[in-house]
Amino acid sequence: MQTLVLLILIILLYYFLTRNYSNSGYQHIRTGRKQRLVGSLEQHEAGLLVALMAKVAKADGKVSELEAQLISLTLTDISQTFEEGPRIREELKALYNREKEGFENTLTIAQHYLMLTRNHYAKRVGLMEYLLNLAFIDGAFSASERMITEDIARALEVRPGDYERLVARFEAFYAKKSQQQTMTLERAYETLGVVSSATFDEVKKRYRALVREHHPDVLMGKGAQQDIIDQATEKLQQINEAYELIKKHKG
Numbered sequence: 712m713q714t715l716v717l718l719i720l721i722i723l724l725y726y727f728l729t730r731n732y733s734n735s736g737y738q739h740i741r742t743g744r745k746q747r748l749v750g751s752l753e754q755h756e757a758g759l760l761v762a763l764m765a766k767v768a769k770a771d772g773k774v775s776e777l778e779a780q781l782i783s784l785t786l787t788d789i790s791q792t793f794e795e796g797p798r799i800r801e802e803l804k805a806l807y808n809r810e811k812e813g814f815e816n817t818l819t820i821a822q823h824y825l826m827l828t829r830n831h832y833a834k835r836v837g838l839m840e841y842l843l844n845l846a847f848i849d850g851a852f853s854a855s856e857r858m859i860t861e862d863i864a865r866a867l868e869v870r871p872g873d874y875e876r877l878v879a880r881f882e883a884f885y886a887k888k889s890q891q892q893t894m895t896l897e898r899a900y901e902t903l904g905v906v907s908s909a910t911f912d913e914v915k916k917r918y919r920a921l922v923r924e925h926h927p928d929v930l931m932g933k934g935a936q937q938d939i940i941d942q943a944t945e946k947l948q949q950i951n952e953a954y955e956l957i958k959k960h961k962g
Contacts, residue, residue, distance in 0.1 A: 739827065745794045752802055757789045759824045760838065761803050763863060765810035766817045767842045770859045774811075775849040777951040780922040782807065782845075817859065821866035835867045840877055844944060847881045848951070850888075888948055896960055899953035911961045918954045925950065 738749065740756045752758035764782060768774050774782075786807065790800035810820075828834050842863065846856040857878075864874040900907050905917050925946040 740789065740792055745796075746792060747794050748799060752799070752806055754823075756824070756827055757792075757799075757803065758806055759820055759827070760789070761786065761807050762810040762820045763817075763824070763838070763842060764845060765807045766814055766820075766859055766863070767845050767856065769811040770814075770846070770856045771851075771853040772855075776954075777848050777922070777947065778845060780919060781848065781926055781947075784923055784926050814859065818862060818866045821863045825867050832869075835869055836873055836877075839864050839867065839869050839874060843877050843881055847885060848947065850885055850948070852878075852882065852885075884944065885948075888945075894949075894952050894956055896956060899956040902949050902953035903957065911958070914954070914957050914961070918950065921950045922947065 738746075738755045740746075740760075748755065753762075764785065768778050768782060786800055786803045790796045790803060793799040810816075824838070825835070839860070842860055846852055846860060860878075861874065864871075894902070896907075900909075903914060903917050903921065905914055909917075925943050
């Protein structure tokens with residue numbers, strides 16, 4: 712009888728220890744209702760996502776304007792799931808700025824995300840899709856971007872075939888875009904929905920509004936179909952191309 716009681720106590724102790732370990736203070740992003748941050752953002756899915764975004768955005772040594780806009784909007788979207796959203800956004804922004812300064816902890820961050828999403832493979836694939844969209848959004852996929860996204864995918868235990876299919880889809884999309892006729896200045900104004908006499912400040916304001924409207928919100932799990940995400944990605948590329956052309960024209 713004593714042996715049985717001791718065995719039960721050991722099982723209960725193991726349960727509580729492993730339960731606490733498996734959670735490890737890490738929390739998921741939750742949609743539908745505001746959540747309260749418990750602990751630090753570094754141990755929350757939101758912080759892990761932003762940290763990985765920072766690594767990919769800075770992988771090629773620079774952050775394009777469209778990348779910056781996407782990151783800004785994503786920080787806003789994530790922060791809006793929290794109580795005290797404005798404060799959380801500032802903390803996420805600070806975390807992003809810290810994490811973009813180095814790459815030595817990239818795999819550790821990805822492994823923590825894996826631990827948090829061990830039973831959610833589709834979520835990890837969705838994260839890789841977002842990170843690849845971020846890497847490709849300036850129209851190029853550098854060797855350094857390829858290397859860091861491969862490393863992250865491997866650490867997240869995303870199957871190589873799934874990673875390669877995502878890369879191939881983005882490569883095909885941007886190859887098709889490069890073969891299409893170069894956008895004219897007139898078409899650029901039409902794309903942004905501004906008149907040619909608009910000031911550059913007006914153009915920039917409109918550009919930012921369109922980025923917000925069309926950015927593919929993969930991270931927040933809104934359940935968008937793949938064709939909707941693809942259309943948003945294509946529209947973003949057109950918006951970016953139009954903006955760059957007008958910016959160059961207006962000096």
